[in-house]
Amino acid sequence: xxxxxxxxxxxxxxxxxxxxxxxxxxxxxxxxxxxxxxxxxxxxxxxxxxxxxxxxxxxxxxxxxxxxxxxxxxxxxxxxxxxxxxxxxxxxxxxxxxxxxxxxxxxxxxxxxxxxxxxxxxxxxxxxxxxxxxxxxxxxxxxxxxxxxxxxxxxxxxxxxxxxxxxxxxxxxxxxxxxxxxxxxxxxxxxxxxxxxxxxxxxxxxxxxxxxxxxxxxxxxxxxxxxxxxxxxxxxxxxxxxxxxxxxxxxxxxxxxxxxxxxxxxxxxxxxxxxxxxxxxxxxxxxxxxxxxxxxxxxxxxxxxxxxxxx
Amino acid sequence: xxxxxxxxxxxxxxxxxxxxxxxxxxxxxxxxxxxxxxxxxxxxxxxxxxxxxxxxxxxxxxxxxxxxxxxxxxxxxxxxxxxxxxxxxxxxxxxxxxxxxxxxxxxxxxxxxxxxxxxxxxxxxxxxxxxxxxxxxxxxxxxxxxxxxxxxxxxxxxxxxxxxxxxxxxxxxxxxxxxxxxxxxxxxxxxxxxxxxxxxxxxxxxxxxxxxxxxxxxxxxxxxxxxxxxxxxxxxxxxxxxxxxxxxxxxxxxxxxxxxxxxxxxxxxxxxxxxxxxxxxxxxxxxxxxxxxxxxxxxxxxxxxxxxxxxxxxxxxxxxxxxxxxxxxxxxxxxxxxxxxxxxxxxxxxxxxxxxxxxxxxxxxxxxxxxxxxxxxxxxx
Numbered sequence: 001x002x003x004x005x006x007x008x009x010x011x012x013x014x015x016x017x018x019x020x021x022x023x024x025x026x027x028x029x030x031x032x033x034x035x036x037x038x039x040x041x042x043x044x045x046x047x048x049x050x051x052x053x054x055x056x057x058x059x060x061x062x063x064x065x066x067x068x069x070x071x072x073x074x075x076x077x078x079x080x081x082x083x084x085x086x087x088x089x090x091x092x093x094x095x096x097x098x099x100x101x102x103x104x105x106x107x108x109x110x111x112x113x114x115x116x117x118x119x120x121x122x123x124x125x126x127x128x129x130x131x132x133x134x135x136x137x138x139x140x141x142x143x144x145x146x147x148x149x150x151x152x153x154x155x156x157x158x159x160x161x162x163x164x165x166x167x168x169x170x171x172x173x174x175x176x177x178x179x180x181x182x183x184x185x186x187x188x189x190x191x192x193x194x195x196x197x198x199x200x201x202x203x204x205x206x207x208x209x210x211x212x213x214x215x216x217x218x219x220x221x222x223x224x225x226x227x228x229x230x231x232x233x234x235x236x237x238x239x240x241x242x243x244x245x246x247x248x249x250x251x252x253x254x255x256x257x258x259x260x261x262x263x264x265x266x267x268x269x270x271x272x273x274x275x276x277x278x279x280x281x282x283x284x285x286x287x288x289x290x291x292x293x294x295x296x297x298x299x300x301x302x303x304x305x306x307x308x309x310x311x
Numbered sequence: 312x313x314x315x316x317x318x319x320x321x322x323x324x325x326x327x328x329x330x331x332x333x334x335x336x337x338x339x340x341x342x343x344x345x346x347x348x349x350x351x352x353x354x355x356x357x358x359x360x361x362x363x364x365x366x367x368x369x370x371x372x373x374x375x376x377x378x379x380x381x382x383x384x385x386x387x388x389x390x391x392x393x394x395x396x397x398x399x400x401x402x403x404x405x406x407x408x409x410x411x412x413x414x415x416x417x418x419x420x421x422x423x424x425x426x427x428x429x430x431x432x433x434x435x436x437x438x439x440x441x442x443x444x445x446x447x448x449x450x451x452x453x454x455x456x457x458x459x460x461x462x463x464x465x466x467x468x469x470x471x472x473x474x475x476x477x478x479x480x481x482x483x484x485x486x487x488x489x490x491x492x493x494x495x496x497x498x499x500x501x502x503x504x505x506x507x508x509x510x511x512x513x514x515x516x517x518x519x520x521x522x523x524x525x526x527x528x529x530x531x532x533x534x535x536x537x538x539x540x541x542x543x544x545x546x547x548x549x550x551x552x553x554x555x556x557x558x559x560x561x562x563x564x565x566x567x568x569x570x571x572x573x574x575x576x577x578x579x580x581x582x583x584x585x586x587x588x589x590x591x592x593x594x595x596x597x598x599x600x601x602x603x604x605x606x607x608x609x610x611x612x613x614x615x616x617x618x619x620x621x622x623x624x625x626x627x628x629x630x631x632x633x634x635x636x637x638x639x640x641x642x643x644x645x646x647x648x649x650x651x652x653x654x655x656x657x658x659x660x661x662x663x664x665x666x667x668x669x670x671x672x673x674x675x676x677x678x679x680x681x682x683x684x685x686x687x688x689x690x691x692x
Contacts, residue, residue, distance in 0.1 A: 001320075001385055003613040005312050064312060196687050213692040216683035217676065223686055224627050224634075227610075228603025235314040235606060252599035300595035301588075307598055308576040310585050 003231070005068075012054070012065050016072045019045055024076035026278035029147075032079050036141055036149040038100060038117040039079040046073075052086040057094055060240050063087070067182045067237035071230070074186025077281040079149065081114040083179035084122070091175045091241065092122060093131050093164060102134075103176055104153060105293065113288065115151025116141035122172060123158060129168035132161030147285035170243065173302065176293060177246040181233045181253040184289050188226045188253075188260045191282035192219065195264040195272075198279075209267070218263050225256030244306035251299035257286040258296070316385075324389050327368065331393060334362060335400060343398030344660035346521025353437065353479040356402025360434025363390075363401070370408050370432040377416055377424065378432030384615045388563070388608075395563040396570045398660075403438065403476035407431045410557035411438050411484055415503070418542035418550050423503065427482075439480035439506075441471040441528060442551070448473075449674045451486070452495045452548070456530060458487040458502060460537070465489070465502065467510075467533040477513045477526035480506050484554075490545050501547040503539045510534070520663050555672065556621040564632040564668060565604035568639040571661045572597055575639070578657075579646050590646065597642055600635040607631045623686040626678040633668040633675055640665030 005013060023042045032039060046052055051069050055062040070083045081100040089097045102118035104110070106125055112118075116139050121132040138157035142150040164171075196219055199210035209215055229252050236245035261283055265272050272279045290296065304310040316324070336342070342351045363369040372387035373379025391409070394401050401408070412431045415423055430436040447454040456469025467487060477483070483504050490498030504511075510533035516525040542550040576585070576594055584590045607628035614624060643658035644651040651658030669675040683689045 001316060001609065001613065001616075002313050003610050004617060009312055196689065200688075200690065208690050211690040211692055213680070213683075216687075216689050216692060217679045219687055219689065220630075220679040220682040223682060224607075224630050225603075227624075227627050228600075228607055228631055231606035231610060232599075232603055234312065238312070238314045247595075248599050248602050251595055252603050255596065255599070297588075297592060300592050300599075303595040303598060304576075304591045308573075308580075308585070308594070310576075310591055 009065060009068065012051075013068060013072065015049060016046075016051060016069050019049055019051075020072060020076035020078065024073065024078040026077050026281040029077040029079055029281045030275070030278070032149075033147075036116065036143070037079070038081075038114065038149055042078055042080050043082070043099065046080065046082060046086075052082065052096065055087060055090050057090045063091070063178075063240055064234060064237040067178065067233060070179060070182040071186035071189075071233075074183040074285075075190040077147075077187075077190065077285075081118070083183055084114070084176075087179050088172070088175040089120070089122060089131075092129055092168060092172045097122070097131060098133065102151070102153070103172075103292075104158070106158070108155070109152060111142040111144070111150040111152050113148045113150060113292075115139055115153055116149055118151065118153070121153055121158065121161065123153075123161070124169050124172055125161075125163065127169040128166065129164045129172035130158070130161035131164060132157055144288070145284060146288040146291075147281065147283075148288050173293065174241040174243055174246045177250040177299060177302070178233065178236055178241045180289055180292055181229065181246070181249040182237070184250075184253040184257045184286065185226060185230045185233055187282045187285050187289065188222070188229070188257055191260055191264050191279060191286070192222050192226060194279055194282065195219070195268055198268060198271075198277075215267055218267065222256070222260045222263050225252070225259060229253035229256050244303060247299050247302035247306055250293070251296060251303050254290050254296045254299060257290055261286045320385060320389060323386060324393065327390060327393050330366070331397060331400075334359070335397065339398070339400070340657075341655070343400070344655045346524055346664070347399055347402045348475050348478065348524045349522040350479075352400075352402050353476070355400060356404055356437075357434070359400045359402075360404045362434075364432060364434040369401075369404075369434050370412065373408075373412065373416070373428075373432060377412070377428040384612050388612045391561070392563040392566040396566040398567070399562075403479065404431075404434060404436075405561060406440065407436065407438050409561035410554045411440075413557060414484070414501075414550060414554040415541065417553065418501075420538070422538065423541065427503065436482065437476060437480045438482050438484060439474050439476040439528075441474060441477075441483045441485035441504075443471060443473045445470065445472050449677050451551075451673075452499070454486055454488060454499065456485075456487050457491060458489050458500065459491070460489065461534075463537055464534050465537055465540070467502070467504070467530040467535065469530050471528045471530075472516075472525075474513075474526045474528050475524060477506070477528050478515065478523050482506060483511075483528070484541070486547060486551060489540075489547075493545065496548040498545045499547040499551075500544050501541040501550045502535060503541055504533070504535055508533050508535060520667055524667075553621075556625050562632075563608065564636045564665075565601045565608060567661075567664070568632075568635045569598070569601040569605070571643060572601060572639050574657065575643055575646050582646070584646060593642055593645070597635065597638045600631070600638050604628065604631040604635040623682050626681045627686065629672070630675055630678050630682070636665040636668045 055066040084101040085099040097120035104123035232249035371380040371382040458465035489500040640662040647658040
């Protein structure tokens with residue numbers, strides 16, 4: 001048991017933070033957003049640095065380190081399917097797939113994150129996961145205000161996929177939940193950080209808004225939810241994504257995400273809704289993350305099933 | 312960063328669980344339902360802690376010089392988790408080993424260490440904490456109980472309130488104002504006072520929480536030698552701050568809440584309530600709160616294991632524990648319905664134990680103030 005990063009983890013965190021400082025951030029996300037673009041340059045930089053190969057599924061190693069990178073990328077509002085490509089796909093398919101990788105549930109016509117740019121799809125077909133190579137004609141963009149480029153995958157391409165065998169559906173659920181929760185943690189932390197910085201500057205009634213206790217307690221409650229989510233995610237990653245721990249992490253993180261969204265927007269006031277202000281680069285994403293795998297209710301059902309054999 | 316228990320720790324937990332299963336009497340649930348201040352539980356705690364001490368488990372995280380085994384803080388946290396989960400058979404003595412002993416180690420004279428630490432590590436002594444006063448609750452530094460210096464003695468006058476275990480305690484760790492001209496944080500001292508000293512009167516405050524849960528303690532001309540002072544005169548606030556860092560996560564509330572929740576899920580199954588998606592949703596939400604509180608508490612233990620200075624992670628863990636405990640307590644009443652209302656029932660006992668969490672050891676609102684100021688760096692309200 002050790003909550004402090006070891007030397008290797010510290011190096012990874014420092015290196016990825018430095019890389020993201022150069023290649024990502026809300027300004028970059030806003031630059032790509034109008035055309036629903038994908039950050040291939042960021043993907044290339046992450047790959048050149050070897051971050052997409054941190055996880056080694058054959059040795060059940062590197063999941064925690066990969067998840068730390070996912071958290072950091074989300075915090076920098078990176079427009080990359082790194083979590084699906086470097087964490088979920090290797091764990092579920094046993095190898096890295098041509099990227100970007102999109103994840104789907106098989107619900108007819110439901111848009112998926114990064115779908116319009118994806119070269120591979122992993123999707124839940126009942127109890128099995130399927131992997132599908134995608135050609136440009138298989139995908140179509142879906143406009144959205146929720147912070148990610150979305151796309152629809154053609155039913156033909158999905159049907160043409162290869163099953164990964166019995167039990168692969170559960171495996172996909174577990175790793176998807178873990179990655180999702182890690183993205184939520186990084187995103188929430190950045191949204192809260194941006195909001196607190198703004199509220200320390202913004203003055204009303206002759207004092208900074210952040211000096212009002214009614215405001216402070218709500219921000220503190222958000223911080224408690226985020227910190228709890230962070231350690232649940234990291235523990236689940238270290239344990240190689242067990243069913244109960246991943247469902248628990250996702251349930252807590254995505255439930256906290258709804259609270260954080262409500263609070264950061266309410267407390268930021270009207271400026272928080274504008275495209276000039278950076279908050280939306282993180283905040284809107286929280287609801288996109290909250291829509292995956294049947295959302296908080298889905299994660300809680302999965303948790304109850306794993307814990308108490310319900311359902 | 313890694314989150315595995317060592318083989319040794321796993322073995323220690325298994326051994327301790329087996330000991331608990333063997334040592335706790337058949338009617339333990341009944342005994343613990345009345346709360347840690349009850350006569351039955353206080354009496355049992357003396358037997359239980361002596362048994363722990365004989366096995367070297369009561370104060371294993373203490374240095375050998377003071378009756379410990381130099382075990383890492385994790386070892387002690389395992390005992391804390393297992394004990395709190397079943398209703399804290401250590402009774403009030405969990406405070407002794409968690410923070411009163413460590414405070415005496417850090418701030419005490421050799422004489423005080425020799426006097427107090429061996430009985431604590433043998434499980435032979437009960438303490439209570441004399442902090443809150445009628446006019447100094449959340450605002451603890453408003454305290455007014457005075458200790459006037461007369462030669463080599465202090466003469467204590469004033470009163471303390473909400474004092475748990477005062478009815479059974481052999482000693483009180485008492486906060487007093489030694490400098491009458493002072494206010495707020497300055498001029499406070501900590502005294503280690505035998506409860507049998509003439510001039511101390513204990514009155515029970517009947518409450519809905521549990522048997523003999525709260526007391527008022529009156530001090531009228533109580534004379535003690537100045538040698539009972541812990542730490543420098545007038546600078547007791549730093550002693551208290553140190554002690555409270557330990558106390559706030561001393562009780563493994565998440566462990567009790569998680570165990571209660573598992574039992575509630577069984578009750579819900581027996582009543583056919585597990586078919587109800589809303590019940591499933593609530594159970595899972597509460598489970599996630601317990602697990603988050605567990606990890607946040609571990610975070611604080613880990614900081615202690617690394618000898619890092621206390622941080623607001625302590626407050627974060629405290630509030631998370633409070634939330635988890637409260638949610639499970641509510642759910643107990645919700646799932647068991649009218650059966651929860653019977654005094655001493657499973658739901659009743661857990662609900663009452665949980666209901667004080669947000670108030671004890673510093674109100675949640677005070678914790679949130681500290682998180683806002685120190686964790687988020689927000690300006691003073």
